[in-house]
Amino acid sequence: MDIIKILQNELSLKKHQVENTIKLIDEGNTIPFIARYRKEVTGSLSDEVLRNLHERLVYLRNLESKKEQVITSIDEQGKLTPELKSKILNAQTITEVDDLYLPYRPKRRTRATIAQEKGLEPLALLIMQQDKKIEPLELANDYINNEKEVNTAEDALKGGQDIIAEIISEDADFRSYIRNITYNKGSIVTKAKDPETSTVFDMYYDYNEVIKTIPGHRVLAINRGENEKVLSVKIEAPADEIGLFLEKRIITTDYMPTVSVLKEVILDSYKRLIAPAIEREIRNMLTEKSEDGALVVFKQNLHQLLMQAPIPNHIVMGVDPAYRTGCKIAVVDGTGKKLDHTVVYPTPPQNKIEEAKKELKKLITDYNVDLIAIGNGTASRETERFIADMLKEINKPIQYVIVNEAGASVYSASKLATEEFPNDDVGVRSAVSIARRLQDPLAELVKIDPKSIGVGQYQHDMNQK
Template sequence: MSEQQSIVTEDPALVRERIIKQMTGELQLSLKQVRTTVDLLDEGNTIPFIARYRKEMTGELDENQLRSIEERMQYLRNLEDRKQEVLRLIEEQGKLTDELRGQIVQAVKLQEVEDLYRPYRQKRKTRASIAKERGLEPLADWLLSQPRSGSVEAEAAKFVDEARGVESAEAALQGAMDIIAESAADDAKVRAWVRRYTTDHGIVVTEAKDSSAESVYEMYYAYQEPVKRLPPHRTLAINRGEREDVLKVSLTVPVERIHEFMARQLIRGESVTKSYLLAVVEDAYKRLIAPSIEREVRNELTEKAEEHAIQIFAENLRNLLLQAPIKGKVVLGVDPAYRTGCKLAVVDDTGKMLEIAVTYPTPPNNKVAEAEKKFLELIDKYDIELIVIGNGTASRETEQFVADVIRKVKGRELKYLIVSEAGASVYSASKIAQDEFPTLDVAERSAISIARRLQDPLAELVKIDPKAIGVGQYQHDVVQKRLEESLKAVVESAVNHVGVDLNTASPSLLSYVSGINATLAKNIVKFREENGKFISRQQLSKVPRLGPKAFEQCVGFMRIAEGTNPLDNTPIHPESYKTVDALFKELRLELAALGSKELKDKLQALEPEAVAAQLGVGVPTLRDIMDSLQRPGRDPREELPLPIFHTDVLKIEDLVPGMELQGTVRNVIDFGAFIDIGVKNDGLVHISQLADKFVKHPMDVVSVGDTVTVWVLGVDLKKGRVSLTMKKPQ
């Protein structure tokens, strides 16, 4: 190994260990937990698989902790790669000292590495580089030597050289000062201090480019707020206003303290060059440091705001996906419209499409009697129990029509529900929908999707790009790649939390199962179509291209309701089937007792720690096995509250302050929650109205899908806005 390589290259094992130790401190986890998790991830295990089936190895880390390790590990590995690249580039210039190498190796943020590299980065032509080409570095060195006597002008006159472009002593002096200014601006210590000071004491100031223009940004036409107190949603709103050329945004900071700090780094005492060096400090800050630090601070604000917005979207999405399914009901889905009519889709209790129709009960056609006849015919023919209406155009007129129809239905309980149709049009025009219903038009597919998203929200919503589901804030203003990664992880987590029916799951649903990609998902469905229903999980190993690793990762999340082995309808992994057999022998029961009261009673009488030792299995795994044996085929969503069904219409004109209502949380954002109370627009419960105590964030109180009791605070009929409270009136 050459000397140059020995300076730059570091043993990968040492780098890996340093990363693991750093994460241990940052995430406040044990060294064993972090090291084991990194090993499992590097071996190709998915997070849902590790969280569910490797609890003993990780010390029962949950999915959020595992994802934190995965994300931090990726960041730190990228950081190490950048360190090695920077070390190599500086070494190639012959300027890599032991001290600098140590600083780079010990850096814990990418920004620190970039600050250290900044003086050595190849720059485009600058005032300082031109001055160096003109031979003015010796004059800069003389100024920095800070002599106590002598003439600055006389010293500068020695460097006048018209052939090199230095036409006067003043020009020579300016060039030397430019060299010093760039050097001061590139100092890593100075930049770190100024960045920190700007973050702590800076103020974001916004003003209108045209204060007479009306816009949604009017509150920011003359606005200012300290950097460290600017909340994420305001950061993103200001950014959007600036991007749309409505706002001018700047960052102001008290400069005196900055000048004093920089002067202390540069000036040692009284000298004939002191006044020139003080001028250098002001120039270095104003021309070179302030613009770039402002960009960096605003970029950091934006990154934090985007990360926060993504977290809000992800949490809302998870709660939406995990809403309780409505099982065993034949449903009539309605995609409302005016001119083109309401598309109807009847789906059976498994989601299979039974009939498609179109009616015209809304303006301008107003064929109410004809539409009513069709609705009543379908209700009677298919014994429909629920009508689901999309909340798009003409939804409220359609709702009134449906409520009138329900009053005419005798001898059965019939209710309706309005659901968010966000993303239904995206799905309807997608290749997934075309493959599923090639002979239907987009509106007919949309009606089917609206009906199905009540029956099984998860199975239907996974077919839609998560960004189109509409439960976020400023989701179009964040880095789309990061948003997609985060939302994909949420969908993956939700799908694996619930598990999928191997014999009914769509390719879209299967593609989110641990270890399964889109190709394998299609292969599973094709195998099912060619060979009939799966009767055993082991058959998965016969699916083309589904190898041993993919089988290990996915099989525990697959369910077979009526297979040859009843354990295949539980979350128990086949690798634990022998443990289950041993447990049943210990209990003196047959596998047929699965889910029985006798089994439940015997399991509850056991001491898991003692039995785990006897069976040679970890206690967390045994607890999961015992829980699964008591409730085979259990859907964790069934324990959640059902949505609120209606039989009659509530209009905004019916609302009066103090009225008590039941509602469903549709969206949770930083400043409150939007509640569906059955009127055209969702009502807003401001964060200050969520509880009688201080609420740090609305998500601490409510989640998407929650059923809540609210009281009307105020109604703005002109704007169609309803303000609500969750504080019970005195």
Template sequence: MKQRIAEEEAELSAGGKVELTPEEQAAEQERIVKRISAELSLPLTKVKSAVGLLDEGNTIPFIARYRKEMTGELDENELRSIEEKLQYMRNLETRKREVIRLIDEQGKLTDDLRQSIIVSVKLQEVEDIYRPYRQKRKTRASVAKERGLEPLAQWLLSQPRQGEPLREAERYLDAEKGVNSAEEALQGAMDIIAEQIADDAKIRAWVRRFTFDNGVLRTEVKDASLESVYEMYYDYHEPVKRLPPHRTLAINRAEREDVLRVSLEVPVERVHDYIDRQIVRGGTTQVIRDVLVKTVEDAYKRLIAPSIEREVRGELTDKSEEHAIQIFSANLRNLLLQPPVRGHVVLGVDPAFRTGCKLAVVDETSKLMEVAVVYPTAPNNKVAEAEKLIGGLMDKYKVELIVIGNGTASRETEQFIASMIGKRKAAGQDKGRDIKYIIVNEAGASVYSASKLAAEEFPALDVAERSAVSIARRLQDPLAELVKIEPKAIGVGQYQHDVSQKRLDESLGGVVESAVNHVGVDVNTASPSLLAYVAGINATTAKNIVKYRDENGIFNERKSLKSVPRLGAKTYEQCIGFIRVLESPNPLDRTPIHPESYDVVDKLCKELGLKLEQLGSEPFKAALIAVQPEETAPKLGVGVPTLRDILDSLLRPGRDPREELPQPIFHTDVLDIEDLKPGMELNGTVRNVIDFGAFVDIGIKNDGLVHISQLSNKFVKHPMDVVSVGDNVTVWVLNVDLKKGRVGLTMRKPD
């Protein structure tokens, strides 16, 4: 469908877009708002306000945080759903107008046809109606029409009570037009009727729905001797309506890789019966009835079935992709909001065999102190030399935490690091320091280290050294480091490479934007990558902010950002509440409170007899806790939701919402898969959540899988209802497959 629309873009632009009067625009807006309200089950007034704010150029984080009174406290997810529906419905209305214009230009537009298009609520419905009027490439039906056989087709469709098709067809013999026999003429007429049946919007809608409800997707392997990850689909079938998203995407991939042959089976007789009832009337002769029934069978097999199969599989894919993107988005948000591990000097290790392990020491502020390389793994096995060099770095910079990437040679590197920590502890070399290590997911580190951004940040380092820095910083502030990487490269998705990359980028970009604005950004330390995700700020403005900071020194207050080139009033309004200026003499500049509400804070302090300088003190907190928002808000001339947010920000000034989450699990000794026994209890961290379970890091090379059936003693509809990326969980070993390196886990405590 999308392809067909794209093919007509030239035609649409040539004819010119249909312009609406202000009155028509207002009426269309009203219709769209009502439909969004109904489809999302949201109050009309809330949707109307949200649409108005979006049309004014406000960002979703800004609306969700600072316009709660206007939207009735719609959250970001609801606002994004409204935005998506709004875009779809406006595109739908535009398409309706263009289709009406195109049919009208053919002189075939009737009042009933116009009304059918106007009342359509889905793009598919509009395309079904437009299908008979679309300019087609050469078809069997178009050839038959050129040969003058359309009247014969109409005669057949009129289903006369007497007459013989072949004798009637003899009237259309014309050697010059290529009609040399009655059989050829009759076949041409049947081809015309078949195309009319295939283009009938009502029939197509019924067949599409019937196929979804009763179709069975069947797969079979092309080469039975082939071994692959798709073995469960070598001879497989499942009803279309029950096919889960992850299986749809897996089958699609296997088909693209030429492993499987995929077909859609439908109860054909029931389809024929339905179409027959729409076409064949009672009272006609048996011979004409036979011709029409044969035509129906041809129309379905040759024209309808292949087209509907593509549409059904396309819709299955669209829904599966949307689901996969939702899973990836939820995992990404949880990963980005992992708690920062601050106040420690960290040694980052990017493991490798032949080329050695790259090292990077970063201080408490994430500043790079030194890089190095050691070769403790095969084929070099320079263990003593590596211990000496790393020990020297640990002593020189007072390293407390070691972060190892989970890529190639990570297991061997972990064994080396754990052994070295044990030796140093036994020798008393780390008095006053409790050295621990942790394995982190290094997905995307290589993407970042080879990027232009990394080259600008660390021009003197090679790619692997930059990767070691990224690995170390991921522990100190996951959000600040991960925003430098293309979201889809971070590796917490499910079939992310099999979905629409444009839609994936849009969704993940929204997730990163949401996470960044949820936490807030220190404008005096933030990178351009981080600033670019602040509401209202684009990549160019972010670079301008950093450039201004470099040339003029740190920002001393929020108002200073107004001096940044190309940061206009609208951008300032959208972004400033999410910007923190920790060096500002005004304590409110360090909070999520928007400058537009500073006067409300002044009034509140006067009302309570407080001074802003007392912010953070116990008397100040006690006074705030006693405030009743419903009673106080009218006195201050502010809405209750905004006052609640102000009180919360004043009660916990400078709070990082991530710090309330549990810290990651650190290790001092290595665990091998050979050490695991069924029933063993372990603590682990959830690394990825997918449709059929969750992968948990338990300290071995490969994460263990907790199948959805093992997540709880109760029924679990989806793993995300129980666990999230970053959760620390207690698990028990179910089974161990040493050959494949797989571990089955359970979160159901054994009896």
């Protein structure tokens, strides 16, 4: 496999760009370093192209390594043929290599291996040859062996069928066809485990969508519902079409007793061995693809959030709204340093509006506040109405802004916040964070775990690496 040529074609690059970039990566340089300081070497490749090249380089090298391991393993078993070696070397994906390796992979003890231990493999091969007009059950009579617990012809035939089922399930061409047709024509089906209980997953209680077109956010929602034991999920494939394909490829005789046995084996092989494996593969592939898409959304949203223009050199009052526990208030100077704090109760159930106005007016006067940042969480609307009414009573131009407070509570209880404000409770820390977010979003939000900022798509469920 010519990795350089593959990367050239996939990324539409020149040969020297690929070669030089690979050399820089192999020397231990990071992608940010190469993007910023080695433009003359890479031909000014962007950071995005460099990341894509690096990801594909790692994958293709892993593919090459996998091929070598598989060829070595099969060769050590004495089963490597020139044809098989050629197929492995020409495989374009790790999945293809895994399919080709499956019949030779060291196995755990299965029904087929148990049958092989009982000496029933010759019977299985004889049935698969389909060149004798003898009923399979009659052939099985020759393999009765009480010492090996093969007590009847039926026992022998059943063991032979188990071996054939595994042989069918390990055929790389069959698996490739079934994987493709399941993806293109199959559906993902969800049901509620308890239809009487209403949850946020109501729309998926009796849901069906084509695998090929299902959006990533639905895949992630279904995964979460399944993980929370609310939904049961399965893949429905065109089983009849798959069955006909397998029969056409496997059955070459018209001798009905043999045809009947092979049809039974094909059905068992598909339902018991192939379908569950293909379902896992497709579910994993959908999840990986959806997570990649979610990561792009998260990246775009986070960039917009962090790149908001700062509002420096303003005295800001941060308001963390609440009902029962009151609104936490913090005043910070133009550099974000906390000047004062308090708690007021203008919202239900206390409704101490006049007392709250008096307290806030005093803070505004004492510290010359000219901006108010209101968190957008619980009781935000009621707090906004209160602030708007209060500002009408002040003979000074003061503006208020609704600020996204996602992650403020996480920050307020973090070790960093404790070190910064050791003598303040979490409510005050949260109010300070809200005020600072208005002053300089980037400087404040970098303190928070990215998954807690609230701009992603099921980011809590994703692999955090």
